[in-house]
Amino acid sequence: MSTGRTVGPALLLGAAGAALALLAGGRTWAEGTTTVAQSTVTKHVSGQDVTGLPGALAVVGLAALVAVFAVRGVWRTVVSAGLVLAGAGVVAAAVTGAGDTSALDEQAAKANGLTSGAIDNVSHTAWPWVALAGGVLLLLAGLLALRFGRHWPAMSGRYERDGTPRPRRTRTAPDPERPEELWKALDRGEDPTRA
Numbered sequence: 001m002s003t004g005r006t007v008g009p010a011l012l013l014g015a016a017g018a019a020l021a022l023l024a025g026g027r028t029w030a031e032g033t034t035t036v037a038q039s040t041v042t043k044h045v046s047g048q049d050v051t052g053l054p055g056a057l058a059v060v061g062l063a064a065l066v067a068v069f070a071v072r073g074v075w076r077t078v079v080s081a082g083l084v085l086a087g088a089g090v091v092a093a094a095v096t097g098a099g100d101t102s103a104l105d106e107q108a109a110k111a112n113g114l115t116s117g118a119i120d121n122v123s124h125t126a127w128p129w130v131a132l133a134g135g136v137l138l139l140l141a142g143l144l145a146l147r148f149g150r151h152w153p154a155m156s157g158r159y160e161r162d163g164t165p166r167p168r169r170t171r172t173a174p175d176p177e178r179p180e181e182l183w184k185a186l187d188r189g190e191d192p193t194r195a
């Protein structure tokens with residue numbers, strides 16, 4: 001794959017990965033039942049309840065994806081490594097959160113007004129695995145940026161100063177016969193008709 005053809009896939013992978021991780025973080029990851037005053041109550045926990053890392057790292061990954069094009073040289077490598085780490089973090093958080101029931105136990109305790117509660121009939125959804133897929137896509141985007149990023153185009157340096165002093169423009173004397181100069185003279189309280 002040529003270096004020019006890797007920019008688009010990296011952007012697409014990174015954006016899709018972050019979107020999947022953010023979407024999955026807000027969905028139900030697990031549910032279970034608890035007994036409250038002799039009745040059964042169903043409790044749900046989202047990815048944010050279980051672990052807030054996938055959503056937070058997805059935002060970091062998006063920022064790093066944009067920053068890859070804003071920096072050059074060694075900083076591009078550093079930002080690309082940050083993108084890889086964000087993707088790996090989403091993967092790790094999704095894997096550990098997929099079977100975690102501590103947030104459900106906490107919900108059961110709140111429902112019972114106790115310090116600990118029992119949760120039964122626990123079931124897990126596929127959303128942690130969607131977050132994991134998003135993390136993998138972010139990771140792949142970061143690996144592409146690490147491998148090919150140094151050859152990618154950067155934001156324009158057109159307006160950046162290079163440090164050399166700029167020549168000052170010489171100011172020409174205003175023509176007193178021009179209409180705007182006549183008005184300026186009136187504004188200053190001068191009589192433009194007096195020679």
